[in-house]
Structures are given as structure tokens and as C-alpha cells.
Amino acid sequence: MTETGTLLTSLDCRACCAQVDPGRPVGVCPNCGHALLASYDLAKLDGKRWRASLPGRDATLWRYRELLPVGRAEAIVSLGEGFSPILRLVSRSEPGARRLWLKDDGGLPTGSFKARGMAVAVSRAHELGVRTLFVPSAGNAGVALSAYAARAGLTARVYLPERTPSPMKDGCRAYGAEVVELPGTLREVGAAARAREAKSGAFDLSTLREPYRVEGKKTMGLEIFEQLGAEGLPGAIVYPTGGGTGLIGMQKAFEELRSLGLLERSPRLYAVQPEGCAPVVRALEDGAAKVTPWEDPHTLAPGLLVPAPFASERILEAVRASRGGGATVSDVAIVHAMRTLAREHGVSASPEGAATYAGLDSLRARGAIRADETVLLYNTGSGLPFSIPELERSLASSVTVPDADH
Ligand SMILES: Cc1ncc(COP(=O)(O)O)c(C=O)c1O
Ligand SMILES: [Zn+2]
Known part of the structure; x- marks a missing residue:
């Protein structure tokens, strides 16, 4: 033992x-x-x-x-991550409406759920004697790695697309990580990072190319179970899907709880993706076993700009095993949802997290989620690094940021 x-x-x-x-x-x-x-x-x-x-x-x-x-x-390398609150959302226009929960990871260390995966992956790497780590990232994963590597006294290199917002780049540097800015999309940046690091001996923490970040994400499902209880679990969880680690992790949590005899019925998982980059939702609708890369991807939600997720077979398996599905949302609806969550509910949501609020309407309208079902939306990150007026201006001039996968 x-x-x-x-x-x-x-x-x-x-x-x-x-x-x-x-x-x-x-x-x-x-x-x-x-x-x-x-x-x-x-x-x-x-x-x-x-x-x-x-x-x-x-x-x-x-x-x-x-x-x-x-x-x-x-x-264990910890910054106190996890056990984030589950908040009840009560609509002002429909105060008596069905129960709607939001699990809010915006207050985790470094401001997003990426802290969960990095805390566990960095701890395990540290335990196994790894000294140097690297990750290609759209931002949040890089900031989280930088913080946990600093805490453990390890060296971190973060590969970011040149057009990553400055606060993310500065955030990584503030924790002492080396930031490598490369041209192109995250897809090209990831390939270049792995090529550059091939002989460096540094450990690759790219999404699902190592096994422990997803174990950290699994704790999202374990917490939902513990906080709401087996009887209080929602019928559906609506989750903003990029690389898909959260969906794989939550389904794994519910399967392990079932093996432990603690659960009979687990929530259906719904993947929400932006209309401009929805390879997982398309594959779910087509009945495909893996995704076909999305052409010309664009959205203002950086974490959802993943046109060809690495472990798509596992993502699709997880959603199907849960008997869930998918929905797409427009960027306009995402920004509108950010505003509503902030003004009506006091919740600062990232564009990714707000996408779940926007997606719920269409899931209910098509009957995928029944009106009387309890639903949990997952807010994966804080909205504070984002300016809603700036996002609205970028929508008005239809400036979207093309990018690619992990
Ligand atoms: C805030 C935020 N939400 C959601 C995602 C997508 O997460 P997953 O890999 O679990 O699909 C990301 C990934 O970068 C993110 O930064
Ligand atoms: Zn194999």
C-alpha cells in the first residue's frame, strides 16, 4: 500500500x-x-x-x-485545486423554472479547469523523476502548467501560437516558464513543439498524449457525484468540448463510481461546440467512430478551436456510453450568454463555459433534454480575462481567429 x-x-x-x-x-x-x-x-x-x-x-x-x-x-504539487462550487441558476423571467445548476471552475488556481489536469499530471511526472516539461497550448493549459511547474521546482516550456492574447503569454512568463511563440495555428505549433523537443528529454504534456491530465479532469465527475449525491445527480451535463478530456474524464469517473457500487444511473453528457468548429458534434450526428478534421475552423472561444481532437474515438465513445449527444452554438449566442450569466446570475464565465448556457436552449428545443430534467452546465474558466465589449466588436467586424488542433 x-x-x-x-x-x-x-x-x-x-x-x-x-x-x-x-x-x-x-x-x-x-x-x-x-x-x-x-x-x-x-x-x-x-x-x-x-x-x-x-x-x-x-x-x-x-x-x-x-x-x-x-x-x-x-x-503532490497542489495549489488548493478542486472542490469548486455548484451554483443554482434561477431565471428572473421564470423563477419557478426547472432546476439548473452551474459548476464553476472559474475560481480554480490560474482561473480555469486546466488546473485539475495539470496538478495531477505535474505531480505524477514529479514523482517519476521528470525534470522538464513542455506543452503546446491555446493559453489556459500553458498558464496552468507554468504555475504547477513553478510550485514543484521543475522547468516548463510553453509553446503558444504568436497571436495568443498577451495576458496568457505574460501569465506563463510570470511563473518563470519559457514561452516559445511560433507562427501558425495550434496544430502547427503542436507539431513543431513535438519535433523540437523530440531529443530534448523533456516530457510532453499535450492533451491526451500523456495519461494523467485526464485523471485530473476525472475529478469533475467525482465532485459532481459527491456534491449532489447519487440521488441528486442531474439528468444531463452540458460541457464545452475542445480536446475532449473533460468528457472522457467525467464518463470515466461515473464508470469507476458504478464499479464501486456507488451509482446506478449516471448523467447523459452533451458536447457543446461552436458552429465554426464542431467536429465532435458532427461525428456524433453522423454516427462516425472518429472525427473528420473541421475545415476552416473559427470561433472566439479559444479552448474550443480544436478541429481534429487527438483522441476523438475515446470522446465519441464517452458521449455515446452516457447516452448523451451534442449541440452547436453561434459565437453571437456565446457572447450573449456571457452577458446573461454575468448580469442575471453574477457568474463570470469564459466564452467556452458560456457556450453551455447557449447550447441548453437548442438541446431543450429539440427534446434532447426534457423540460423537467435537472441539468448541470460546466463553466470551465473565468470570464475575467475577456472583455465582452471587445468580443462584441470582433463579432461586428466578423474578425474570427482561425486556428487548429492539439
Ligand atoms: C476554458 C476552456 N474550456 C474548455 C476547453 C476544452 O476542454 P476539453 O479538452 O475538456 O474539451 C478548454 C481547452 O483549452 C478551455 O481552455
Ligand atoms: Zn495501442
């Missing part, structure tokens, strides 16, 4: 069924290059006793330490 009590046993490839030893740093499946996902020996845990022990633990995501990959408590 390790100090944390982690039940991690192996890293598994769902594409070729390979099993990989988790005892050393590893990226993708060495056989076939697909994403690896962590497996735990859940039979060793008494689900009910574990559930009962949770309220006495720290209010961070490390309270779920048995289901996280880190073995030594001293390797």
Missing part, C-alpha cells in the same frame, strides 16, 4: 488492448500511438466506506487520492 493509497495498476490502450507499466514516464501507447488511460484495482476499495470517509478530507481534488495516480503524498 502506498501512502496515498492509490489503486493505480496499469495504463491501458482501448485501441489495441496493450497494457503498459505505469511505473515510468509514458506518453501514448507504444504499440499503436493511441491514448492510454489509467486503470485502478477498484475491487480493493470498499465503496461505501470510502464514500463515508470523504467529508473528513481536504477540500481539494486530492480527497479522491485512491482514484488518482500519485503514490507518494510528498510528490
Whole structure:
């Protein structure tokens, strides 16, 4: 038994069924290059006793330490991430309306849910003796990596597209990370970063090209379960989808809770994407097993500008296993939702998080979500780095930012 009590046993490839030893740093499946996902020996845990022990633990995501990959408590690199609030949204125009929840990750360290994945991935890399890490990023993941690397005393390099907003670039530098600005879209930046780093010995933290960021994202599902209770779980969770780690992570959480005997019915997961870049929603509607890259992607929500997510088979599997679906929203509706969330509900949402509020209308209108169902919207980041008037001006002049994948 390790100090944390982690039940991690192996890293598994769902594409070729390979099993990989988790005892050393590893990226993708060495056989076939697909994403690896962590497996735990859940039979060793008494689900009910574990559930009962949770309220006495720290209010961070490390309270779920048995289901996280880190073995030594001293390797944990924490800024107090996790256990974000779930807020009730009451509409002024329909005060008696059905129950609507919003889980707000805007207050996490570095201002977004990326803290969850980076806290866990950096901790595990640190435990395994990695000294230098890199990530290609549209912004939030880079800032989060920079903060956790600083906290652990590790070296971080963040590769950003040249046109990334300055506050993101400055944020990474403020934490002491090396920022490499490259021309082109995130797709080209990611490829160039991996080529440059191929012989550097630095560890690649690109989305789903290493197995532990998704374990950090899994805590979104674990928290929703703990905070609302098995009986209080919403019928549907609406989630802003880019690289898809959140959907894969939440579905994994519900499957693990089910294996522990703590859950019978889990929420349906709905992927919301912008009309200008909706490869996951299109693949869901087409019944495809993987996405076809989106041509000419554009949206003002930077985290959703992912035209060809790396592990799309796993994303589609997760949504389908939950019996959920997808919806697209316009950029105009996203900015309108940012305003409404702020003015009517006091919630500062990122464009990505606000997209869920916009998507709910169309999901209800087409009957995917029933009017009497409880719904949880996931706000993945704070809106404070964004200026709503500037976003509106960019809409008026239809200046959208073309970009590409992870
Ligand atoms: C604020 C925000 N929301 C959502 C996403 C998309 O997340 P996921 O990879 O879980 O689909 C991102 C990714 O960059 C993001 O920064
Ligand atoms: Zn494989």
C-alpha cells in the first residue's frame, strides 16, 4: 500500500488492448500511438466506506487520492485545486423554472479547469523523476502548467501560437516558464513543439498524449457525484468540448463510481461546440467512430478551436456510453450568454463555459433534454480575462481567429 493509497495498476490502450507499466514516464501507447488511460484495482476499495470517509478530507481534488495516480503524498504539487462550487441558476423571467445548476471552475488556481489536469499530471511526472516539461497550448493549459511547474521546482516550456492574447503569454512568463511563440495555428505549433523537443528529454504534456491530465479532469465527475449525491445527480451535463478530456474524464469517473457500487444511473453528457468548429458534434450526428478534421475552423472561444481532437474515438465513445449527444452554438449566442450569466446570475464565465448556457436552449428545443430534467452546465474558466465589449466588436467586424488542433 502506498501512502496515498492509490489503486493505480496499469495504463491501458482501448485501441489495441496493450497494457503498459505505469511505473515510468509514458506518453501514448507504444504499440499503436493511441491514448492510454489509467486503470485502478477498484475491487480493493470498499465503496461505501470510502464514500463515508470523504467529508473528513481536504477540500481539494486530492480527497479522491485512491482514484488518482500519485503514490507518494510528498510528490503532490497542489495549489488548493478542486472542490469548486455548484451554483443554482434561477431565471428572473421564470423563477419557478426547472432546476439548473452551474459548476464553476472559474475560481480554480490560474482561473480555469486546466488546473485539475495539470496538478495531477505535474505531480505524477514529479514523482517519476521528470525534470522538464513542455506543452503546446491555446493559453489556459500553458498558464496552468507554468504555475504547477513553478510550485514543484521543475522547468516548463510553453509553446503558444504568436497571436495568443498577451495576458496568457505574460501569465506563463510570470511563473518563470519559457514561452516559445511560433507562427501558425495550434496544430502547427503542436507539431513543431513535438519535433523540437523530440531529443530534448523533456516530457510532453499535450492533451491526451500523456495519461494523467485526464485523471485530473476525472475529478469533475467525482465532485459532481459527491456534491449532489447519487440521488441528486442531474439528468444531463452540458460541457464545452475542445480536446475532449473533460468528457472522457467525467464518463470515466461515473464508470469507476458504478464499479464501486456507488451509482446506478449516471448523467447523459452533451458536447457543446461552436458552429465554426464542431467536429465532435458532427461525428456524433453522423454516427462516425472518429472525427473528420473541421475545415476552416473559427470561433472566439479559444479552448474550443480544436478541429481534429487527438483522441476523438475515446470522446465519441464517452458521449455515446452516457447516452448523451451534442449541440452547436453561434459565437453571437456565446457572447450573449456571457452577458446573461454575468448580469442575471453574477457568474463570470469564459466564452467556452458560456457556450453551455447557449447550447441548453437548442438541446431543450429539440427534446434532447426534457423540460423537467435537472441539468448541470460546466463553466470551465473565468470570464475575467475577456472583455465582452471587445468580443462584441470582433463579432461586428466578423474578425474570427482561425486556428487548429492539439
Ligand atoms: C476554458 C476552456 N474550456 C474548455 C476547453 C476544452 O476542454 P476539453 O479538452 O475538456 O474539451 C478548454 C481547452 O483549452 C478551455 O481552455
Ligand atoms: Zn495501442
